[in-house]
Amino acid sequence: MNAIEIKNLSKSFGAKQAVSGLNMTVPMGAIYGFIGENGSGKSTTEKMICGLIPRDGGTITVYGKDNSDEAVRESMSVLIEAPGCFGGLTVFDNMMLQAENLGLENAEKEVIRTLKLVRMEGAAGNKYKNCSLGMKQRVGIAMALLGDPTLLVLDEPLNGLDADGMRIMREVFTDIIKDGKRSIVVSSHLLGELEKVATHYGIIRGGKMMREMTAEELERDCRTYVSIKAKDMNAAKFLLMRNYTRVEEDEAGYLRVYDNTTPDKVAKYLYDNGIAVTELGKAKIGLEEYYIDLMKEGK
Amino acid sequence: MESAVKLEQRSFKERVISMLRVDVRKVLKSRTFYIMLAVSLLVPILMTVMMTMMDGSVSVDPQTGVETVMHGPESAWQSIGTLPGGEAMGGMDVMAMCNINMMFMAVAVFVCLNISEDFSSGFAKNLFTVRAKKGDYVISKTVVGFVTGTLMLALYFIGAMIGGAVSSLSFELVGLTPLNILACMLAKVLLMLVFVPIFVCVSVWAKSKAWLSICASLGGGMLLFMMVGMITPLNSTFMNVALCLAGGAMFSLGLGAVSNLVLKKSSLV
Numbered sequence: 081m082n083a084i085e086i087k088n089l090s091k092s093f094g095a096k097q098a099v100s101g102l103n104m105t106v107p108m109g110a111i112y113g114f115i116g117e118n119g120s121g122k123s124t125t126e127k128m129i130c131g132l133i134p135r136d137g138g139t140i141t142v143y144g145k146d147n148s149d150e151a152v153r154e155s156m157s158v159l160i161e162a163p164g165c166f167g168g169l170t171v172f173d174n175m176m177l178q179a180e181n182l183g184l185e186n187a188e189k190e191v192i193r194t195l196k197l198v199r200m201e202g203a204a205g206n207k208y209k210n211c212s213l214g215m216k217q218r219v220g221i222a223m224a225l226l227g228d229p230t231l232l233v234l235d236e237p238l239n240g241l242d243a244d245g246m247r248i249m250r251e252v253f254t255d256i257i258k259d260g261k262r263s264i265v266v267s268s269h270l271l272g273e274l275e276k277v278a279t280h281y282g283i284i285r286g287g288k289m290m291r292e293m294t295a296e297e298l299e300r301d302c303r304t305y306v307s308i309k310a311k312d313m314n315a316a317k318f319l320l321m322r323n324y325t326r327v328e329e330d331e332a333g334y335l336r337v338y339d340n341t342t343p344d345k346v347a348k349y350l351y352d353n354g355i356a357v358t359e360l361g362k363a364k365i366g367l368e369e370y371y372i373d374l375m376k377e378g379k
Numbered sequence: 380m381e382s383a384v385k386l387e388q389r390s391f392k393e394r395v396i397s398m399l400r401v402d403v404r405k406v407l408k409s410r411t412f413y414i415m416l417a418v419s420l421l422v423p424i425l426m427t428v429m430m431t432m433m434d435g436s437v438s439v440d441p442q443t444g445v446e447t448v449m450h451g452p453e454s455a456w457q458s459i460g461t462l463p464g465g466e467a468m469g470g471m472d473v474m475a476m477c478n479i480n481m482m483f484m485a486v487a488v489f490v491c492l493n494i495s496e497d498f499s500s501g502f503a504k505n506l507f508t509v510r511a512k513k514g515d516y517v518i519s520k521t522v523v524g525f526v527t528g529t530l531m532l533a534l535y536f537i538g539a540m541i542g543g544a545v546s547s548l549s550f551e552l553v554g555l556t557p558l559n560i561l562a563c564m565l566a567k568v569l570l571m572l573v574f575v576p577i578f579v580c581v582s583v584w585a586k587s588k589a590w591l592s593i594c595a596s597l598g599g600g601m602l603l604f605m606m607v608g609m610i611t612p613l614n615s616t617f618m619n620v621a622l623c624l625a626g627g628a629m630f631s632l633g634l635g636a637v638s639n640l641v642l643k644k645s646s647l648v
Contacts, residue, residue, distance in 0.1 A: 108384070130508040133646040143384050151388035153511040160648070164501035169408055178505055180404055183389055183397035223505065230384050233508075261384050 081144050083108045083231055083263035084129060089138035091124055091287075098124040099287040102138070106280065109260035111253055113278030114267040115371055121287035122267045123160060126233050129265070130158045142231060154182075157229035159237050163220025167209030171200065171219050174208050175226065182227040194222045197252055199244075213240035221249065225256075232256070234266045238273050246270075250277050275367040283374060290374065302365045306337040306346045309359035316355045323349060334359070394510065398519040401506070406493065406523055415489050415527065419482060419534040423458045426477060427542030455543025455550050459536065460563060460613035462553065479535045479567065480607040486528040486571065487578045487596040494520055494582035495589035503586075503647055513642035517579060517635050524575035529568050536564060555614055563615040565623075570611060572627025574600060576634035583638045586645075 084106035091099040099121040106112045116122045127133045129140055131147055140147040147153070165174040172191065179187035195201045198218040203211065211219065217240045224232055238246060254277060256262050268274045281298060283290045293301070307330075310316035317335055320327045324346075326338040337346055343360045350357050365373070389397070406412045434451025454462060459479050497503045506516060543550060552560070578596045585592035611619055 127646075127648055130504070131511060132504055132507055132648045134644060143386060145386075148511050150511045151386035154388060154509050155384070155386050156508055158504055158508040160504055162501050164503065164505040166405070166496065166500050166502065168410070173404075173408055177401055177404055177502070180397055180400040181506055182509060183393055230386070 081108060082106060082141075083110065083143060084112075084265065085139075085141040086125070086129070087139045087141075089125065089128065089140065090136045091121075091128060091133070092136060097287055099128070102284070102287060102289050104282055104289055105292065106263055106265055106282075108263055109257050110263050110280045111257055111278050112263065112265045113274045113281045113367075114265055114284065115271065115274070115281060115367075116267070116284035117375070120284045122284055123235050124287075125284070126158075126160055126235050126265065126267065130156060130160070130233055132158075132160070155230040156233065157224040157226070157231075158233045159220045159224045160233065160235040163216060163223055165208045165216070165219060165223075168207065170205050170207055171195070171211065171215075172204040174219065175204075175223060178223045178226050184227050190226060194225050197225060197248075198222045199248060214242055214245055217241055218245060218248075221252070225252070230262050232262070232264045232266075234264065236268055237266060238268050238270045246273055253277050271368040271371055272366060281367070283371065285375070298367065298370065299364075302367075302370050303338055304362060304364050306341060306343045307359070307361045307363050308335045308337065308343075308346060308350070308357055309333070310335070310350060311356045311358060316350055316357075319350060319353050319355060320346070391512075391515070394512070394515045395518055398506075398510075398515040399522060402493075402519045402523045406527070409493075409496075411489060411492050412527065415485060415531060416534055418485065419531040420538040422481070423479070423535050423538035424542040424545065427452060427455070427458055427539065427546050427548070431546035431548065452543075452546075452548055454553070455540060455546075455548040456552070456555070456560070456613055457548075458539030458542065459560070460608060460611070462613060478608075479532060479539065480604065480611075482528065482531045482535055483571070483574050483600065483604055483607055484597060485531060486524060486574060487600055488593055489527055489531075490520070490524040490575060490578035491582045491585075491589055491592040491596055493523065494579065495585065495587055495592055498587035498647075499589070501648070507642075507647045513639050514635075516642065517583070517638040520579050520582075521572075521575050521631060521635060524579060525571050528571035528575060532564065532567055532571070559614045559616070562617055562620050563611055563613050566611040566615050566619040567607070567623075569620060569623035569627045570607060573623070573630040574603065576630045576638070577603075580634045580638045580641070583641050584645075586647075 082105050084104065086102060086104040089099055089102040102121070102125060114122050124133065128135045129147060131153060142152045145152050175191040175195065176187060179191050184190050192201060195204055198221055200215065200218050200222060203215055208219065217237065221237055224234060238249060241249060253264055256264060266274065279295050282292045308316065313335065317327065317329065320335060320337055324337050324339040328336045330336055343362050347357045347360050431451045433449045436449045438447050438449065456462065497506065510516065577600060581595045581599065582592040585595065610623065
């Protein structure tokens with residue numbers, strides 16, 4: 081059984097079709113990276129999964145039941161756009177409100193435990209409005225973790241987090257799905273970070289699912305390339321472009337040859353043409369580049 | 380592998396209790412609540428004292444030259460309602476409204492702010508993600524609005540008595556019995572059950588737009604505010620109480636269902 085199965089989901093706001101015939105499958109125990117450009121329909125889909133906006137058509141099944149089922153909804157938690165907190169209340173009070181909302185028995189203990197998970201126990205007495213963006217985000221995640229939900233829907237949870245915050249979140253996410261019974265849908269523009277934790281991906285564009293794949297499939301699909309640094313980069317680039325079909329210069333100033341070749345062949349070719357190679361290696365493109373390629377293909 | 384996930388469902392009672400706990404905790408931590416209660420207690424004291432001090436003063440209209448003599452209150456009970464066969468406090472129409480019945484307007488502001496805060500802060504997302512049924516939210520908001528309204532009425536009553544005592548007004552019940560006063564207050568409390576569901580309904584429709592819900596509640600309520608004095612006069616009997624109870628039950632159930640439908644059919648973010 082899948083955690084979420086969405087079939088032919090659609091939603092429009094006036095004349096704008098936000099989601100159109102979307103299909104999506106989130107397996108049980110997955111960290112599902114939900115990727116797409118701004119306005120591609122990610123948040124709208126997530127809001128429909130959580131029953132926060134009514135859908136125009138299609139079905140959303142969570143653990144085999146419609147998402148309007150009470151038991152299903154009580155097993156979910158959400159962090160969409162911003163944590164739903166009251167600025168005038170302390171972090172602890174805001175957490176207690178959510179604990180009461182969930183009807184938790186040992187509310188105070190559970191709140192403290194969850195705040196400790198995100199290393200926010202020291203800021204429990206701070207007014208929420210006085211917290212920094214990163215702290216607010218941690219509170220939002222702590223809130224979403226309250227009551228051990230079986231399905232977490234997180235929209236941009238990594239925004240504003242520092243390096244330590246990101247590491248903590250990775251640990252928390254990985255820990256949650258350990259037993260294989262919980263699943264996380266997480267959308268983020270920080271693809272490098274997402275790549276470190278996601279087990280499955282869904283790429284959405286214009287309200288339609290472009291591609292769904294597992295992390296293994298992504299690894300397989302990601303192209304390898306030969307990375308080169310030469311003494312005369314301009315001459316090297318000119319030569320490589322004559323001999324190979326796809327040569328690009330990356331942000332770090334390395335030349336990349338994407339053709340099906342090996343580093344020694346490329347080095348030999350440059351050496352034979354009088355170019356001294358200073359650095360040479362073979363690497364694979366990451367999720368971010370894969371995504372950019374896919375978007376280019378789509379256009 | 381079949382589902383290894385055990386989904387637990389709370390009963391209706393558990394859901395309503397948890398929602399009430401959320402609301403009570405939130406209200407007790409909110410400044411608006413205490414300001415409203417303080418206003419309910421202080422306004423009648425200040426008004427009674429001021430009106431008593433202005434008793435007998437004459438104001439002249441500079442255009443017409445007409446003189447108006449201000450009449451102060453004769454009895455402490457005039458803050459609660461018009462004395463049988465008498466004039467409202469101050470002898471001016473506008474003052475007839477400036478008694479305990481103003482609390483129905485104050486409750487409108489409280490209910491609207493309380494609900495709009497849930498939506499503007501985003502807390503509604505947390506609430507409605509785990510609540511497929513919206514009834515518990517509507518019930519809780521109605522109960523909290525009703526209880527706050529009752530507290531405000533009670534404090535206004537206490538304030539009126541303090542104001543009366545400070546101004547040395549008469550506490551004599553001319554043509555009234557203590558039961559009339561009790562029935563009058565009870566009827567006003569039950570009448571809250573007519574007004575609060577209206578404010579809740581308007582607020583869940585307006586969602587985060589507090590200004591819209593307050594304007595709509597006061598505007599819509601204006602038609603009914605005038606009736607409060609008529610339905611719950613100082614010489615109320617238990618017939619008035621029964622009438623308010625019936626109206627309260629009808630409005631709570633009817634408008635509660637409408638609020639539920641509004642939440643079900645509209646976007647909650």
